[in-house]
Amino acid sequence: MKSASSDATGAWPLLFSLLAAVLLAAIFAHAFMRMPFPYGDNFKEVADLYKTPISENFTHYFTRPRVFFRPLEIVWRYAIAYGFNQGVFGYNLFLCALLTLVVTTFALICHPKDGRDLVAFLVALAVLTGHQAMQGSWEFATAISNGVVLAAATVSIGLIGRSGAILQQVLIVVLTALCLLTKELGLVIAGIFVLAHLLGMPGVRRTTAAIIAMMVLAYLIYHFSNMVDVPSASWVRPNRASTLGQYLSNIVATFVQFWVGLPFDGNWAQWNRFLGYPWQWIQIGAGLATPLFLVGAWRLAPTPAERATGDGPAFDWRWPVLFIAALLGCSALGFFYARHRHCAPAVPLLAYCTYLSMRVLLWRLDDIAELSPARSSPLLTWVTIAGLACAVLWPLRVVTGFESVRYFSIQIRKSWPDHMTAFWNQEPDSTRPFLIPIVQSVDRVPWPRKYVPMLQLLGDWVKDSVNR
Amino acid sequence: MQETPFGLRALKGLSSKIHYAIFALPMMAILVLGALYLGYCRIDCDPLYADDPSAAGYKSTSATSALSRLMPPGYVGDKTIPVPSQNFGTTCLTKPE
Numbered sequence: 337m338k339s340a341s342s343d344a345t346g347a348w349p350l351l352f353s354l355l356a357a358v359l360l361a362a363i364f365a366h367a368f369m370r371m372p373f374p375y376g377d378n379f380k381e382v383a384d385l386y387k388t389p390i391s392e393n394f395t396h397y398f399t400r401p402r403v404f405f406r407p408l409e410i411v412w413r414y415a416i417a418y419g420f421n422q423g424v425f426g427y428n429l430f431l432c433a434l435l436t437l438v439v440t441t442f443a444l445i446c447h448p449k450d451g452r453d454l455v456a457f458l459v460a461l462a463v464l465t466g467h468q469a470m471q472g473s474w475e476f477a478t479a480i481s482n483g484v485v486l487a488a489a490t491v492s493i494g495l496i497g498r499s500g501a502i503l504q505q506v507l508i509v510v511l512t513a514l515c516l517l518t519k520e521l522g523l524v525i526a527g528i529f530v531l532a533h534l535l536g537m538p539g540v541r542r543t544t545a546a547i548i549a550m551m552v553l554a555y556l557i558y559h560f561s562n563m564v565d566v567p568s569a570s571w572v573r574p575n576r577a578s579t580l581g582q583y584l585s586n587i588v589a590t591f592v593q594f595w596v597g598l599p600f601d602g603n604w605a606q607w608n609r610f611l612g613y614p615w616q617w618i619q620i621g622a623g624l625a626t627p628l629f630l631v632g633a634w635r636l637a638p639t640p641a642e643r644a645t646g647d648g649p650a651f652d653w654r655w656p657v658l659f660i661a662a663l664l665g666c667s668a669l670g671f672f673y674a675r676h677r678h679c680a681p682a683v684p685l686l687a688y689c690t691y692l693s694m695r696v697l698l699w700r701l702d703d704i705a706e707l708s709p710a711r712s713s714p715l716l717t718w719v720t721i722a723g724l725a726c727a728v729l730w731p732l733r734v735v736t737g738f739e740s741v742r743y744f745s746i747q748i749r750k751s752w753p754d755h756m757t758a759f760w761n762q763e764p765d766s767t768r769p770f771l772i773p774i775v776q777s778v779d780r781v782p783w784p785r786k787y788v789p790m791l792q793l794l795g796d797w798v799k800d801s802v803n804r
Numbered sequence: 805m806q807e808t809p810f811g812l813r814a815l816k817g818l819s820s821k822i823h824y825a826i827f828a829l830p831m832m833a834i835l836v837l838g839a840l841y842l843g844y845c846r847i848d849c850d851p852l853y854a855d856d857p858s859a860a861g862y863k864s865t866s867a868t869s870a871l872s873r874l875m876p877p878g879y880v881g882d883k884t885i886p887v888p889s890q891n892f893g894t895t896c897l898t899k900p901e
Binding site for chain 2: 356359360362363366383386387421422423424425451452454455458459461462694698701702723724727728730731732734735738752753754756757760769770771772773774775776777778779780788
């Protein structure tokens, strides 16, 4: 059963997918470049790097007690400040570069070869950029932690799926080290590499998996031996968990948030906070349709016999397993406090599984008149409905993400002049002089664009579609 | 040949390209509208979030002006943080005070 889709092949699907990815990055870049540096969000760290040598900053970092172990954040800050050469707004440029890297890498990994693949890629691209965990990484201070790990998670898909060459193994080890030293979520990437080897995937060799396991062990020993007591560390910020019950609550809340966006702040009392708004219905609808779609498509995947006699798309069950493992790992690491962004490393795998599943569905619909007896069930109807829901709702979540960035920019832009007196009074004499160039830079940032009336259909508080 | 599953009979007569268009249309529409939005922003040189900032609740639109009212006379800030020389190449740079 050869479908029409395979007749038209060539380079154009890949070129078109790259074009779509770059266009989407450009649209978001337009919003990113209008998002000023928020006061209070790492202001001291930003000021410090201009007056402190990197070696001194590192020494100070390693000699003080801490809850989080993220030494590479310091390196990223210096790289951004001096590499992008636009003062604090190097972060905006960095964010644009990071998103472009993620979406183009994802296009290259999917590598659409025909019209069917291309359509599946477009839906998967919407999942990748429309997910609130991705959008929660688009913030001044989280781009250098969550954003970097998310980009690494995207690259890791390409590495796991390839042949397992020596250079590839080196890249996997380097990527693991980069993730572990950037944020605790890097543990998820390390775990995914090891699990991929255990599942027999071609990209990760046994030696590489063993090296990664030892790196993780060394990381955990060092981290826990130098960490302050976590239960007593709720002083870091308010609303942090400090008991076993609170840890478990946050873990479950992080998992649930990944799908439906609620409960806000991991606070179960706020499970219904935005239920009255259409944007939340979209978020919940997409979040419920996607797992149904993935499970259904898994069941509809072509049998070996169908693949042998036709052009049925490959569907490797190990990718959904990796995704589930990544999601559970991210949820577990959300034990301290629950935010959308904590599941960022699982988003590229979700998008990739959506890509594989959408190819299966479209292939089944190609051959709708020739269904095999085993698969001609109402399941296909339900998977089609769930797939259509994904195809419609995830692009709308892309829109709500854009709107949240735009509105967030407004809030920051507005807060600087309105609260300047408070900012000035809060700063000690040593950092006050840094307010001047930063404030001048804030005024250099163009204002976000006019409100688009059509977006009123999404309802109020769209900015809270992302729990920062 | 099997009977077409319930609920999918409408799709049976359509070519695969129509199936694809149905699934691709929402994301394609977002990309096209987004591109048009970028074009509109390049043409329309009113960069304000609202037509009237004060009506939108802004006491002031310039952080530099607000800061200058707080600084003692002759106060010099730190010069090590570079200030962008331009607004990242956007055409709509100037915002009325």
